[in-house]
Amino acid sequence: MDLLSFARGAGLKFALAVFCVGVVWRIVAFALLRIRRDLNEPRASMLKSLGGGLLAVGTRSWPHPEFIGRTGAGEALGYSYHLGLFAVVLLFGPHITFFGSLFGLTWPALPSSVITVISVLTFTLFLAVLFRRVTHPVLRMLSNFDDYFSWFITMLVIVTGLAATAHIGGPYETLLGLHILSFDALLVWFPFGKLMHAFYIFPSRAINGSLLARKGAIS
Amino acid sequence: MAQRNEDLTVGEMLRRHGISRRGFIKFCTAAASAMALPPLMGPAMAEQLRNVRRPSVVYLSFQECTGCLESLTRSFAPTIESLIFDVISLDYNDTLMAASGEAAEAARTQAMHDNFGKYVLVVDGSVPTGAGGGYCTAGGKSAEDILREAAKGAAAIVCVGTCAAFGGIPFADPNPTQAWPVTGIVGDKPIINVSGCPPIPEVITGTLLQFVSTGKVPDLDEHRRPKVFFGNTIHDRCYRRPFFDEGKFAKSFDDEGARNGWCLYELGCKGPTTYNACATLKWNGGTSFPIESGHGCLGCSEPGFWDKGSFYSALSNPAWGKAGEASPSEVLKLAGGAAVAGVAIGAASAAVSRMRQHRQEEQAVDNDPKGG
Numbered sequence: 001m002d003l004l005s006f007a008r009g010a011g012l013k014f015a016l017a018v019f020c021v022g023v024v025w026r027i028v029a030f031a032l033l034r035i036r037r038d039l040n041e042p043r044a045s046m047l048k049s050l051g052g053g054l055l056a057v058g059t060r061s062w063p064h065p066e067f068i069g070r071t072g073a074g075e076a077l078g079y080s081y082h083l084g085l086f087a088v089v090l091l092f093g094p095h096i097t098f099f100g101s102l103f104g105l106t107w108p109a110l111p112s113s114v115i116t117v118i119s120v121l122t123f124t125l126f127l128a129v130l131f132r133r134v135t136h137p138v139l140r141m142l143s144n145f146d147d148y149f150s151w152f153i154t155m156l157v158i159v160t161g162l163a164a165t166a167h168i169g170g171p172y173e174t175l176l177g178l179h180i181l182s183f184d185a186l187l188v189w190f191p192f193g194k195l196m197h198a199f200y201i202f203p204s205r206a207i208n209g210s211l212l213a214r215k216g217a218i219s
Numbered sequence: 220m221a222q223r224n225e226d227l228t229v230g231e232m233l234r235r236h237g238i239s240r241r242g243f244i245k246f247c248t249a250a251a252s253a254m255a256l257p258p259l260m261g262p263a264m265a266e267q268l269r270n271v272r273r274p275s276v277v278y279l280s281f282q283e284c285t286g287c288l289e290s291l292t293r294s295f296a297p298t299i300e301s302l303i304f305d306v307i308s309l310d311y312n313d314t315l316m317a318a319s320g321e322a323a324e325a326a327r328t329q330a331m332h333d334n335f336g337k338y339v340l341v342v343d344g345s346v347p348t349g350a351g352g353g354y355c356t357a358g359g360k361s362a363e364d365i366l367r368e369a370a371k372g373a374a375a376i377v378c379v380g381t382c383a384a385f386g387g388i389p390f391a392d393p394n395p396t397q398a399w400p401v402t403g404i405v406g407d408k409p410i411i412n413v414s415g416c417p418p419i420p421e422v423i424t425g426t427l428l429q430f431v432s433t434g435k436v437p438d439l440d441e442h443r444r445p446k447v448f449f450g451n452t453i454h455d456r457c458y459r460r461p462f463f464d465e466g467k468f469a470k471s472f473d474d475e476g477a478r479n480g481w482c483l484y485e486l487g488c489k490g491p492t493t494y495n496a497c498a499t500l501k502w503n504g505g506t507s508f509p510i511e512s513g514h515g516c517l518g519c520s521e522p523g524f525w526d527k528g529s530f531y532s533a534l535s536n537p538a539w540g541k542a543g544e545a546s547p548s549e550v551l552k553l554a555g556g557a558a559v560a561g562v563a564i565g566a567a568s569a570a571v572s573r574m575r576q577h578r579q580e581e582q583a584v585d586n587d588p589k590g591g
Contacts, residue, residue, distance in 0.1 A: 004492065005527055005538065013539045016550070017557045024561025025568065032569030034576050093466050094535045097485045101536040104547035112466025172452065173492040176535060 003177035007184060015184035022191025027199060043216030052218040056209020057202050077129055084122030085154075088115055088161070112165070119162050126155050150193045156182040229306050230269030236305055243269070247432075253425045253500060254437075254447045264432045268306060274431045275330050275338040277369055278312035281362040282355050282389045282398055283344030287380035288314055290417035291424070307339070307431060313357065324358040331372050339430065340373035340408075342366065342401050345382040345389045349397035366404055375409040375430060376401060379423055384412035384442070385522040392526050402443070409436045412443040414495075416519035421500050422448045440494065442522060448500075453490035453516050456498035459483065477513060487531040488515030495520040 001009075044052065063072050089095060093109040100106040110118075130151055133139050160179035163169045190196065212218045227235070233243055247268065248261025256264075280288070292315070309315065310330030311323070318326055330338060344362075347354035352361025360368075370376060378384040378401045389398035402410055413426050426445050429437050437445040454460060462468070462482040469476035469483055477483075484491070490498075493516050497508040510516055515531075518524040528538035537545035 002523075004534070005523075008535070008537055009528075009539045012537050013545075013553065017553055020554045020557030021561040021564065024558045025565040028562050028565025029568040029572065032566060032573070034573050093468055093485065094533060097468075097533045098535055098537070101532065101544055102547065102550050109466065112464065115466065171492075172454065173534075176491075180535065 002173065003181065004173045007177045007180035011181060011184045015187035019187040019190055022188075023196070023199060026191050026196060030200070038211070038214065040215065042214050044213050049210045049214040052213020053206035053208075053210030055218060056212070057205045060205045060209070074132065077125060077132065081122050081125035081129060084118050084125060087118045088122060088158070091115065116162075116165065119158065119165075123155075123158050123162065126151070126158065146193045149189070150195050153182070153186050153189050154195070157186055227273060228270055229273050232273060232305050233269070238305060240265075240269075247428070250421070250425045250428045253421045253496075254429055254445075264428070268428075268432050273306065273308040275310050275334040276307045276341055276427075277310055277327060277330055277338055277373075278315075278341040278343065279362075279365060279369060280313055281342065281344035281366070281383070282347050282396065283380060283382050283387070285314060285343075287343045287382075287415075287417040287423075288312070290415075290420050291379070306428065310334075310338070321358070327369075331369060335372040337374050338372065339427065340369050340376045341379055341427075342376060342383040343379045345386045345398035345400060346404050347389065347396035347398045349395070354396040363404060366401065370405045370408055373408055374434075375411060375436060376405060377426060377430070378402075378410060378412045378414075380418055381414045381416045381519055381522075381524070384414040384444075387416065388525055390523075410443055411436060411439065411445065414442070414444055414449075414520040414522075416517075416524075418520070419448075419496060419500050419502065422496055444494070444520075448496045449494040449520065451494065451496075451499075453493045453495055453498050453510070454488075456496075457490055457510060458498070459510060472513065483510060483513075483515040485533050486515050487529060487533060489518030489521070489524070489527075489530075489534065490516040491534060493518040493521050493524075 042049070063075050087110065090099075090107075091110040092115045093112065096106050096109050133143055133147065133151075157179065160175060160182050164172065164175035164179045167175070169175060186195070190198075209218055244262050244265045247265035248258070251258070251261040251264055278288075311327040313319075313323060316323055316326070344355075346362045346366055348363055352363050355362040357365060381387045382389060382398075383401050386394075386398055386400045386403075389396055390400065402412075411426060411430070413423055415422070422445075425448065426437065429435075429445075437447060440446050440449055442449075454463070457463075459480060459482045462480070463484055467476060467479075467481040468485040469481045470485060471477065472486065477486075482488070488510065490510060497516070498510070501508045501511070517530050518527065521527075528536075529544045532538060532544035537550075540546050540549050
């Protein structure tokens with residue numbers, strides 16, 4: 001069995017299975033955790049608490065006006081590469097065909113030249129994100145193996161994808177095999193590392209916001 | 220006394236068949252050009268070949284469909300490629316020769332004896348080893364025994380077609396006849412694989428001609444294929460490649476993209492992973508090739524092409540289902556099973572966490588000086 005056949009065959013099947021098991025496992029384990037009972041008098045009704053949760057999802061996703069000078073650049077960087085990733089993953093023709101064969105749904109694609117430009121920009125932004133992480137004194141102290149490995153594995157998918165599309169660095173079947181294999185590795189790593197924030201980020205903001213609203217402390 | 224055919228030089232044989240020197244040089248130049256040799260190599264090759272005794276070729280057919288020989292002979296429209304039969308002394312080919320039965324087998328034995336160590340052995344078809352070799356026999360001998368016997372005195376073996384080179388369709392899972400490519404049976408001879416289902420006639424003749432004119436095995440790739448013909452992918456030389464680079468893909472065989480000649484990648488074209496000369500030499504005298512006719516490349520010159528998933532699924536698509544690709548229902552089944560497992564593990568993990576939380580809270584109460 002060659003690399004490409006393994007990567008898009010048994011390797012992908014295994015990775016998808018691990019991804020599904022892992023994501024459901026972590027969401028269920030998180031959802032069933034016991035929340036300590038709050039014995040304080042609620043400062044807001046149940047409805048207002050839920051509203052506060054939704055409000056927090058919005059307000060915590062945007063730089064606070066008071067700190068925009070200090071956090072704005074980092075947030076802009078974060079949003080930019082996330083948008084780049086979304087475009088590359090979801091709007092590239094062969095990726096749409098891939099998702100179509102998995103889920104039976106397809107949608108219009110962006111021209112490959114546009115995707116290539118976005119990919120190169122995203123690649124550059126990824127480098128900038130790493131530079132910021134290792135040079136920012138606080139961020140560096142907060143970072144651990146999980147952060148760097150999650151960065152590495154996502155970057156690997158971008159680099160092998162660019163190489164496969166441009167046919168640079170080896171035969172196409174090897175490059176495509178490496179690209180799909182790196183995606184398989186990302187799927188396996190996803191539920192067990194910080195990439196899981198894709199599922200946690202908005203629910204956790206909503207829960208925190210709701211708890212704060214109940215205490216009358218949401219802003 | 221008339222000279223025997225096998226004792227004739229190539230030049231004498233050509234004269235006898237009314238082929239002019241110019242015609243033969245044209246043939247050699249075309250072959251040299253196909254092999255990307257310098258222009259002067261054509262006439263030089265012609266001159267060299269004219270003066271040598273025609274090399275003996277024993278052509279064995281095993282588990283195959285005769286498509287490769289059909290490709291080579293092009294019986295419906297003979298072309299300059301058919302001149303190869305005047306350059307070589309085809310001493311045995313059970314499809315083309317007039318003799319049959321014991322006379323045919325005697326011709327093979329005689330040719331192998333007379334030219335021991337010098338003849339070229341061409342093999343077409345895979346070699347079945349199941350049922351004691353009973354799936355393919357000739358003259359009471361199994362294909363494996365015939366191959367082993369013929370390989371002993373061969374100067375080189377040229378495997379024509381994907382069956383001889385990589386096992387072909389008979390080798391496909393579950394390989395009911397336990398078929399093998401020639402490389403699975405013979406290991407001590409120079410072997411040149413001319414793969415394809417069938418191979419391009421110019422590639423067969425070009426490879427044979429290069430070997431008989433130089434006596435050397437050409438540069439081969441990792442699958443023992445002549446690099447000169449198998450050095451690039453179909454995709455590298457495909458006239459539709461600009462559309463791939465632009466991201467213009469046909470979505471079905473009759474949509475506007477297909478009519479505009481856009482790239483067939485999403486329709487399953489295997490051109491990017493297939494090494495062959497179809498896009499440059501083409502077929503039927505350079506008329507066309509499958510992609511030019513509107514169908515994606517099947518990848519027929521690659522090992523195991525029949526077991527690599529659906530011909531109509533893009534190379535980047537998942538390939539694990541029954542039809543060679545993952546269907547949404549299979550994905551749903553996989554995700555459903557995985558989700559059930561995830562719920563079970565998640566619930567167990569949450570139960571352990573709750574117990575730990577409970578224990579910690581009890582300890583906190585016990586340690587609180589204001590408590591109890």
